[in-house]
Each structure stands twice: as C-alpha cells, then as structure tokens.
Amino acid sequence: MANLNLVQAINLALIQEMEKNENIVLLGEDIGVNGGVFRVTEGLQKRFGEKRVFDTPLAESGIIGLSIGLAMGGLHPVPEIQFEGFLGPAYDQICSHAARMRSRTRGAFTVPMTIRIPVGGGIHAPELHSDSPEAIYAHTPGLKVVMPSSPYDAKGLLVSALRDPDPVLFFEPKRIYRAYREEVPEDEYTLPIGKARTVCEGDDLTVVSWGASVVQCMQAIERATESGGPSIELIDLRTIYPFDMDAIEASVRKTGRCVVVHEAPLTCGFGSEIAARIMEKCFLELEAPVQRVAGFDTTMPYYKLELDYLPDAHRVARAIHDCMAY
Amino acid sequence: MANLNLVQAINLALIQEMEKNENIVLLGEDIGVNGGVFRVTEGLQKRFGEKRVFDTPLAESGIIGLSIGLAMGGLHPVPEIQFEGFLGPAYDQICSHAARMRSRTRGAFTVPMTIRIPVGGGIHAPELHSDSPEAIYAHTPGLKVVMPSSPYDAKGLLVSALRDPDPVLFFEPKRIYRAYREEVPEDEYTLPIGKARTVCEGDDLTVVSWGASVVQCMQAIERATESGGPSIELIDLRTIYPFDMDAIEASVRKTGRCVVVHEAPLTCGFGSEIAARIMEKCFLELEAPVQRVAGFDTTMPYYKLELDYLPDAHRVARAIHDCMAY
Amino acid sequence: MPITTAYETKIDRISILDEHGNFDEKLGKGLVPDADLVKLYEAMVSCRQLDEVAFRLQRSGRMGTYPQNMGQEATSLGAAYVLRPDDWMVTCYRENCGLFWRGVPKEAILLHWMGDERGNAMPKPHFVTPIYVPLGTQMLHAAGLTMAGRYQGSDRIACTFFGDGASSEGDFHEACNFAANLHIPVVFVCQNNFWAISTPSRINSAAPTFAQRGLSYGMPCVQCDGNDLFATVYATKQAAEYARKEGKPAFIEMVTYRLGDHTTADDAKRYRDQAEVDAWKARDPIIRIRDFMVARKLWDDAKEAALREKVEHENAEAVARAEGIAAPHRADFFDSMYAETPADLAIQRDTMHTHSLAQDPSQLPPEA
Amino acid sequence: MPITTAYETKIDRISILDEHGNFDEKLGKGLVPDADLVKLYEAMVSCRQLDEVAFRLQRSGRMGTYPQNMGQEATSLGAAYVLRPDDWMVTCYRENCGLFWRGVPKEAILLHWMGDERGNAMPKPHFVTPIYVPLGTQMLHAAGLTMAGRYQGSDRIACTFFGDGASSEGDFHEACNFAANLHIPVVFVCQNNFWAISTPSRINSAAPTFAQRGLSYGMPCVQCDGNDLFATVYATKQAAEYARKEGKPAFIEMVTYRLGDHTTADDAKRYRDQAEVDAWKARDPIIRIRDFMVARKLWDDAKEAALREKVEHENAEAVARAEGIAAPHRADFFDSMYAETPADLAIQRDTMHTHSLAQDPSQLPPEA
Numbered sequence A, B: 001m002a003n004l005n006l007v008q009a010i011n012l013a014l015i016q017e018m019e020k021n022e023n024i025v026l027l028g029e030d031i032g033v034n035g036g037v038f039r040v041t042e043g044l045q046k047r048f049g050e051k052r053v054f055d056t057p058l059a060e061s062g063i064i065g066l067s068i069g070l071a072m073g074g075l076h077p078v079p080e081i082q083f084e085g086f087l088g089p090a091y092d093q094i095c096s097h098a099a100r101m102r103s104r105t106r107g108a109f110t111v112p113m114t115i116r117i118p119v120g121g122g123i124h125a126p127e128l129h130s131d132s133p134e135a136i137y138a139h140t141p142g143l144k145v146v147m148p149s150s151p152y153d154a155k156g157l158l159v160s161a162l163r164d165p166d167p168v169l170f171f172e173p174k175r176i177y178r179a180y181r182e183e184v185p186e187d188e189y190t191l192p193i194g195k196a197r198t199v200c201e202g203d204d205l206t207v208v209s210w211g212a213s214v215v216q217c218m219q220a221i222e223r224a225t226e227s228g229g230p231s232i233e234l235i236d237l238r239t240i241y242p243f244d245m246d247a248i249e250a251s252v253r254k255t256g257r258c259v260v261v262h263e264a265p266l267t268c269g270f271g272s273e274i275a276a277r278i279m280e281k282c283f284l285e286l287e288a289p290v291q292r293v294a295g296f297d298t299t300m301p302y303y304k305l306e307l308d309y310l311p312d313a314h315r316v317a318r319a320i321h322d323c324m325a326y
Numbered sequence C, D: 001m002p003i004t005t006a007y008e009t010k011i012d013r014i015s016i017l018d019e020h021g022n023f024d025e026k027l028g029k030g031l032v033p034d035a036d037l038v039k040l041y042e043a044m045v046s047c048r049q050l051d052e053v054a055f056r057l058q059r060s061g062r063m064g065t066y067p068q069n070m071g072q073e074a075t076s077l078g079a080a081y082v083l084r085p086d087d088w089m090v091t092c093y094r095e096n097c098g099l100f101w102r103g104v105p106k107e108a109i110l111l112h113w114m115g116d117e118r119g120n121a122m123p124k125p126h127f128v129t130p131i132y133v134p135l136g137t138q139m140l141h142a143a144g145l146t147m148a149g150r151y152q153g154s155d156r157i158a159c160t161f162f163g164d165g166a167s168s169e170g171d172f173h174e175a176c177n178f179a180a181n182l183h184i185p186v187v188f189v190c191q192n193n194f195w196a197i198s199t200p201s202r203i204n205s206a207a208p209t210f211a212q213r214g215l216s217y218g219m220p221c222v223q224c225d226g227n228d229l230f231a232t233v234y235a236t237k238q239a240a241e242y243a244r245k246e247g248k249p250a251f252i253e254m255v256t257y258r259l260g261d262h263t264t265a266d267d268a269k270r271y272r273d274q275a276e277v278d279a280w281k282a283r284d285p286i287i288r289i290r291d292f293m294v295a296r297k298l299w300d301d302a303k304e305a306a307l308r309e310k311v312e313h314e315n316a317e318a319v320a321r322a323e324g325i326a327a328p329h330r331a332d333f334f335d336s337m338y339a340e341t342p343a344d345l346a347i348q349r350d351t352m353h354t355h356s357l358a359q360d361p362s363q364l365p366p367e368a
C-alpha cells in the first residue's frame, strides 16, 4: 500500500502490467528518455529497454496508425498522445480503423490498444492543451472511453484497459495529475470498464460526473452538506463508453433529481446523452429536469479566462439549488 | 421556376452565387472536368475557369487547410469532401483551425468557408461512404452545420452558407440527391441558417428530424394519418448548429410528445441534445419521454445490411406508437 | 568553400521486357523459370477474366461498385511472386492478382464488393490485409505489422501498395517516415497508373517521378515499368532483399495504367482520351508475356484456349461460392463490435425491430 | 538499355560567415549593407534580451509556458530581411526575431504566452499570422494565403517556418505537395535545431539532410548554416526570387540549434549533454556577427553598452504594455465565436454565473 498521486499510480500500473505481459509496448512523443512531458512514463525505457518503450517521429496519425498495425500483429501497444488537443491528426486512424477493424473484418483482425491522453483544463496551459473531447469518441462505435478521477481508480482502470481486447481511449485529467495522493495498493486489482463508482450516497439529488470535475462536485457537495443542504449522491462515471446507466438509473429513481457535470462544451456533450437516457428510464420518477453544468459552447479560452469556462463548485452548487428548487 | 432535384438545386445555387461574388472558389477531388463524383459541380469549371474551380491533390487535410488559408486571405472557398467518410483526415484542420480562427485571433482572421459534403447511407455504397458525423461537428464550437432535406431548402440554405462570414459544414444527403424533384425558384432567395421548417402541423406529437430521414418520417406520418392515427407535427431542423430550439419548444409545448429521428448512432447523436433540451424547456408539458429513432451504436454495416441499420418508416411509426401509448 | 554539396542522388529505371518484345538477357535471364512464367501468365489471365465477370455482375445488379484491375496485373503479381509466404502484403483495392497468387480466395474479394464484411475476414496464414477504402492509411498498418513481427523475432518484411493519388495523403508521409526512422523493413510500392479517378497524376505530383517520393526519407528508390512482369519481379526482389538484410524500408514506383474506368460508378470518357487508352492497350502486361512465351515455344493457341476454359470455369465457381453464402444475420453488425457486446448494445440488437430505441421495454404496452 | 536514369539531383549547402569568422567575399560581398547589418545585429540582441525577460516573467509567475528563441535568431531574421513587406510570413513559435523585424509589436507575442488571445490579433499590414500551436498545420495556410493573393492579382509570396519535428506531420507533406502541384510560390523553411523537445532529429528523419524533404515535390532544395545570418539571407533571397519568378515553391533547411530548454516547462538536461550545448554556444549567430562588425570597425564596446541599455529599456516597456492591458472581459470568449453570436450562446454568456446552463431562466426562483 503506497500513497501515490495519479501520475505515480499510472506509472505503477504500466510497470506491473508490462512485467506480466511482454506484448505491451509503449510509444509516443518524448515518452522515452524524457519520461513524457508529464513524467508518466518516467523510468520505463530504462527499465524495459528501447524495444518496449520508444520515442516516435512527431506525428499523431503515424503514432496511432503504427499502433493499429502493432495490435493487428499481436501486440498491445500503448501510444501516448501528448495532449488531447493533438488527437485531431489521429482522428481518422482512430475512427476509421481502430474503431472498425474488428467489425469490418468480422474478428479476423482486432486492435487491442490503450491510447493514453492527458485531458482537460485548469493548469494554465497554452492553447489546445486544455480540451475535453470524450464525447466525440463516445459517439464513435467500436471504442471504449475511460476517464479516472483518482489515483486508485486510475490504476485499476488502466490495468483493465491493458487487458482489454478492444481499443480503449484512456483520458488522464491533467488537472489532478498531482493534485492529491491516496492509498493505492501495490497488489494487483482491476476496476471493470463500464461500471461507475458511487462516491457518496444521498437521497435528494444525484450528481453525475467524471474526470477532474468530480473533485469540483465533491467540493460543492461538501458545502451544501455543511450548510445543511440536501442529501446528495455523487456518481463518478469512470467510463464514458460503455457507461453504467444502471447505476445512474437506480440512483435517480431514488432521488428524482439529477445534475450532470463535465468540462466539455454543453451541446452534444456526453451530459446530453445521460440527460436523455435518464428521461427515457426514469421519466415517471423525475421531479425536475436534469441539469447540465458544462463548458460553454465556445472554444476553450486561453488561460486568463479558463476558470470562467470550467465548471466549478459554485456553478455546481447553483445547479443543485436550481434543481432542488424546481 | 424550374423542377429540380437536389443535385441540380445545389448546382444552380453555386452558379448564381459565383456570378454575384467572384471571391467564391471551388476546390476538391475530381470536381473540375469530372464535375464531382455526384456531378454536383457539373459544368462549373467550363463556366468559371480553372482559377475558380480546380481539382486538388488527393488529401483532405490539404483541401481544408488550403481553404482556410484562402479564406484568411479574403476569398470564400467552397471545398468539397468527396464522401463524409473522408472528413476524418481533415478533422484537425476543421476543428483546431477553422472553428477557432476567429476566436483565437479575436477577429483579426476569419474563415468564411463552405465545406460541401455528401452524407448518409442508403445508396448501396462501399464502406465509409454512408456515415452521418453531424454530431461531431455540432459539438465543436465555432462551426455551423447545415443539412437540407429538399431541393428547395438546399438552394436557399446553400446561398446563406455562401454568404456566411463563418465556416459552414454543408451536408448533402446523397440518398435524396436524385430521389425527387420539386419547384425551385430561379430567382434569388435565402433560408436563414438556424431556423427550422414545420413540414406539417399536428397536435398530438412532434417529430423532429433532418436530412434524408425527413423523408422516412413523412412516410411514417402519412401511414399514421391514413390509419386514423394521431395528429403529428413534423419539424425539419434544416440546421444542426445553431439549431432552432424555439421551434421545437413551441411545438412540444403544444403536443407534449416528441420523437427525434436521425441516421447517426444513438449515443451522443444530436438527438440526445434535442431530447435533453426538450426536457429542460418543456419538462412540465411532457407527457412521455422523448423517443429517439437513430442508427445503432455500431459501425455502419456494409450495404447488405444497411437497411437494417437506417431508421425507416416502420421504426419511426413504432416510436410514434410507443410515445403515444406511454 | 562556401557552397558545398549536402546531398547527391540518382534514381534508376528498370525495364527488362519492353512493349516491343525486347528482352534484356543480362537482368532477365533466370529471373523467372519458364514453369513459373506460365503460372504467372495464367494468374494474370484469370484475374483479368474475373474483372470482366465482376463488371457484368455489377451491371446486372448482383454486385455493388467494383474497381477493375485491368492493365495493372503485373504490379502486385510481380511483388507477390517475390515475397516470402510469411511476408505481409498490405494492399489497397487494385491488387487482386497478387492477392490471388498468395492464395486469397476470389470469393473473399467478390464478397467485399457485394457489401458483405465476411469478405474481409482474411485467413491469417496468407499474411494479407483486407481491402482498404480510406486511401493512404494502410501503409502505417504495414509498418506496425512488420514491427510486431520483428518484436516477435521474425525477419518478416512487408510490401505495401498504394496509388499515385494516395501518395498525396499525409499518412503516406508518416508511414514512410516512421519506417525509415524506426528501421522498419517495408517495401513501399507506388502504383502510378497516371490517374486518380479523373485527376491526372501531375496534380498529385509535379515532380518528374513518383519514385523520388522516397528520397525524403533516405530510402533507396527505383522506378520500373509496371507493365513488365520481369521488371516488377526484379525491382521487388532487390528492394525486398535490401529491406530484409538492412532492416530498413525501400521505395518502388511501378509505372502502369488503368485500362478500365476507375470503378463501375465512373465514366473515364469524361476526362481522358481514347488515344491515350489505346496507346496503353499496346503495352498490356498480359499480351507482352504471352508473346514472349509464344516466341519461346512455351505457349500456343491450344494452351490459350484450354486456359480460357479453365479460368471461366474457376471464376464461375468463385462467383457461385460468393453468391451462395447464406445471407448475413441482422445481429452480425452488433456482435462484431466488441469481444464482449456491451449490455446496452445487446438491448439495441434484441429490440431493433420491436421497440423504438429510447424506450425501456418494461414500460411498454404490446405492439399494436 | 534496361537500366536508365529516371532522376538525378544535388543539394547545395550555403555557408558565408562561418563560426571561425571566415567570410566568403564572393557570395557575401554587398549582400547586406553595413548600415543594415548593424540594425540586424541590434534586432538579434533585442530578441535575445526579451527571451531572458520572458524567462524571468514565467519563473515569477507573470507569464505561462514560454519557448525561448535563443540561438535561432538568424533564421527567421534572415528571411524577414529578404522578404517584401507584403509577402506573408507564416511562422510557428520560435521566429520572434523575424516577426519583430517586420514590426510585430513585442507585446503581442508576450500577450499570447500570458494566456491572452488579444496577442493573436495580428495587425494585417504586417502580413504575418499569429503563433501556431498545432505543429505542421500552418504551412497549408501559407499556401492558401498566397494563392488568395495571386487570385487577387498580387505577386506576393509566402515564407513559412517549421521545425525538424514538425516536418514529420502529414500536413507538412500535404502543404508541400499542394504548393508544388498547384503552383503556389511558398518558401518552405525547415528550422533544424536538432531537437523536438527531447526527441533527437534523427528520429524525425533518418536521411542525411532535412533539405531533401523537398525533393519529393520537385522543389529546388538548399541547406544553409542557420546560425550564419549571411547564409540565411542568401538562401532566402535565392528561394524567394525563384518562387516569385516561377510561381512555384522552394525548400530551405536552416541548420541551427536551440540553446535553451524547449520551453520553460522543459528541462533539457534530462536528455542532452552540456558538451553539445557548449559546442553550439561557440556557434552563436549573435557573437558571429558582432565579431565580424568589430573586425570591420562597425561596432565597439561603447556601442554595445549603449545598445544593451536601449534594448533593456524597450523590452521593459513592451512588458509594461503587455501587463498594462485591461483584464479581458468574461464575455470575450462568447462574442468572438461568430460574426453574430447565436441566441443560445448569448444566453449562456448572460447567465454563466447566475444560472445553471440547463435551466430556462423563466422557470427559476431567485438565487438563494
């Protein structure tokens, strides 16, 4: 049992799985000697050698396209895309090939691959270093999309991804890479892809979120509780696709109210899918419309204004208030 | 007043606007001598010369990237992407640049550009020639997304796009390129981007759709009406972003029931946004959960099974029945 | 010296059996044993005949859009003949002749164009990938497949095919660059058939050759007559030996010509002159080999007649197998998405024609 | 002849004032008038000093991540000196020296790195584009801007800069290919500074030069000493003249070195030896020109001291202007999305801190 931050938990998961499974290889920009710009792969090239951990040319489509070939050839590549803003050049290889290979070849070729991607805002970074594109990939059948919100979850979910026979986009919220530490077992454990986590239980309202926003939600809930507010249940989705609708449904059937929180733009963000499903599944139990607290329908602003863009505890609290008052 | 199909209506709109505005230039794969694989640009190179209508190298990112530069330089480029399945390589130029240029330069550079893209299934085409990615771009702030469902609308909307100061993705449903003809005025007219069209009025239920699916909806509604079913209002969204929520809201407040229909996969398709908004705006008036009839969360199958994938009149009718029976 | 030379290079052009029947003994002697030559010829004739059959199938509504290979048989066949059975051959959609040589069942290709994914379920032992639709994307997979093989201890290489048009895609550049810099032995074969649908090759490259596309990456580059089977064999042999020995990529431009329309959906008369087509008909790779064999008494009209009959029969059987396959099951496209179908997707599958998607079946009245 | 030559070429390397002070009169004489040389030197010194200021700003939390230009001043400056004021200069993020030469206000660059979009509102008359973050993407815009200019009847060309790493991106290939085949006069300048963050340039190209990246497209290619201002001026002059005259692109590799960390977020000691850095310090483009001017009595310590003072003062003022600008308004990022803000977006803007997004205000009780 060690006290680790999210970066260290991912690093540990990679080490342990690479020792178990020699088909796992890591590739990407600056992940070798440099250990990645966030140091997530620190020490791995030294430990596993240049055949298993290697730097690539600076080309994201190439990184993913090569990885697809590696996966078709029987390995489990773990490409790192340096920032989510640079997924764009790889969009076609991910959506036209990785997502389709199994289905278009009726299983003759498959793409077991875990794409690691730092995601989200709040770290004062330059342009295109602060976005949240998870909904784009959740709308693309054939992919799995994971976004942990804690070191413990990160390790357990990454191990599952590294053992998954299908392509997984593993989004790492950079805002909480080093925000806090928690106990993370050295011993092997996995967290199932597709299952949510109930962070705290409550009876009056359900908050659904994922990634760094979960932390904002916890703050808002604490305040609400301190000030004797409603009893709130917080669900951390953990995986965006497949997503744990059963957990959300059970909770909202109980509470009758729901607030969804994410950093990505509102329109067609994944919150819209959750809101639509809740209506479909819990229509008769709903006491208020599902509230969405999300990024706005604008480009993520440069860092001087980024905190005005990102959902924060205040906006979450306001949504809880509105939803309860409805 | 001429009787035109959708291809001819677009061709006419291009001719008329190009004659008015010499800053409009057309580019893309095989759009010149060949007139495009769907013949939408037939005769335009002959008419306007190779400087205004030209074939490009086979590279979609290049086509859009070059167009962005042309637009920054003061022209209004109209790039054609041969099939929606080949938008992938251009995703980064569209989302990282075209969508952001105005905002990231605070208006110093803008990208007036109309990207023409044949979209959707139902024509027995090969792989990646039958998809519906509109939600991906509706989730990307800075873009406008248009999809006409008739020759008349196509001309009016395209003229608006060609005069719009911001980047517009103009999706052309290939399934109805030549499906039918209708009266299309020779004279100039425009249809505003962001306004929906009420195809037929009704009191019991609202159907919202766009593109080729509108035709499927009309069939379903006819049948329902013939068999003395409910009175149904059909709204053709016409533009996916910005979208006409006022029209939907007004209709659903009246009917209390809604079915949304689109070809794209269900999860995080644009139907989810509409469903979520209806709940937000019309919660107290809703008598049943909004029903979504959409493509499934799978890769679009090859053509032997494509009709099992695409929403058809039967599935729309079933949804209407379910929604009314709720 | 203020001006020095930073780099200098030269690209060869290989031609062994030219369109006039001139045969270069020095390069050509012993390159292809007579017995093999006959088999290779038969393979080209068979592929050509299947092209005609496929065309008729499409016209009669029994197949979707189909891209004929006519005129380009010698490119992929020459490569397939040289490659080891366990080398990867990663192609686009105009390399039927090479794929069939490696044992890919003809019905697989037919099924693909009949709109049936089962045509892509390529039998692994052939070390080939299915037809690729998005241009320029497959070469990166060729590099990955080869790197994986090396990782697993094999000295397998890959040979990947793409067109003059596809070489304009960014992924082409990235694939070449990755292979060169990460030392992945891939033979890149650009099939320059002068057209990308209606776009003449000069719009895809203003350079004197496509072969020089490989110079950026420091690869050995060569151009060869792609309608000369001996030349495609020779060029691929040299490139493959280099790649396997050095563990590095090589680049070949095979100059050929698309004798038919781009696909059955295309009408080439709209954009190219018949004179150009006729000139290339005279350079047909099949005629060239037949004349060569006849001159050497390896072939005669009787053999030709027998071959025609055999080929028509075989191809008819392939069509029968393709059309005889059971209709795909509606559920197929759900169950092939993931190793394990997610619960929500299973519900979509099971209720696809009985309920509307959004509906929780438990809340439903029976269908009217 | 079965083996003929399909293509042959040679790439020159230009060096005029080398690191030992050797000056080639033949190429260098009259290339840069003494008066200009002094101004160019002052520009490099000023740019270098701003780099130091920016570094301190970042360390003291007054600016975000910043990429120093240190050591590469002569590349973009040589080009900017040659270009016509109405030629486009389309850069990445390490070309401050050239941009300042063209009159871009220093505070614009500072503002960008201070997380303020107003730093990107480049004044049109300078014909420059703002800093680009996604690598390799700007060269296509350079091609489009140039094509638009030609369409409007101007003979304006563009000069676009990118790094050794960025040349691995697919968009680089597409930009070169479009410019070559559609006859767009763009001068492509690859700044090879041997590193892409921690990635050595050999991983981005295994070829002997980056200059040969241009051979694929049949462009004239040249390599020059990027730390030799005379060489960058000479190479750009030749390329620009060719481009303007022929209406076609040209390619230049400028060999230079990044003396500082990749950015203030980077620690180059993790991946490169100090010895390598020291060797390059001896090739500093600024020192080289200073020694040259001193030897020719164009410069002395007094002038140097005066310049330092002037530069520090000017740069301090630029910082003051950048930091003195009013805080951006929250609404800015809504109102700059479209020429006309959509109604729904206006509601998001107006209610961003008073209501939760999903809520129809009309249905709301007043805030608690």
Ligand SMILES: Cc1ncc(C[n+]2csc(CCOP(=O)(O)OP(=O)(O)O)c2C)c(N)n1
Binding pocket: B029, B058, B082, B086, B089, C094, C133, C134, C135, C136, C162, C163, C164, C165, C166, C167, C191, C193, C195, C196, C197, C258, C262
């Ligand atoms: C990425 C992508 N863009 C466009 C297309 C549409 N398309 C299919 S074939 C073709 C022309 C291909 O030309 P070339 O690469 O020379 O191959 P050829 O058909 O001549 O064998 C085009 C544009 C595609 N399949 N993929």
Ligand SMILES: Cc1ncc(C[n+]2csc(CCOP(=O)(O)OP(=O)(O)O)c2C)c(N)n1
Binding pocket: A029, A058, A082, A086, A089, D094, D133, D134, D135, D136, D162, D163, D164, D165, D166, D167, D191, D193, D195, D196, D197, D258, D262
């Ligand atoms: C498309 C894209 N991928 C990755 C990055 C992250 N990144 C920023 S700078 C850099 C290295 C660039 O190296 P090079 O092109 O040689 O330019 P240099 O920094 O050496 O001037 C990387 C990988 C980016 N900005 N854009």
Ligand SMILES: [Mg+2]
Binding pocket: C163, C164, C165, C191, C192, C193, C194, C195, C196, C197
């Ligand atoms: Mg071709």
Ligand SMILES: [Mg+2]
Binding pocket: D163, D164, D165, D191, D192, D193, D194, D195, D196, D197
């Ligand atoms: Mg560099």
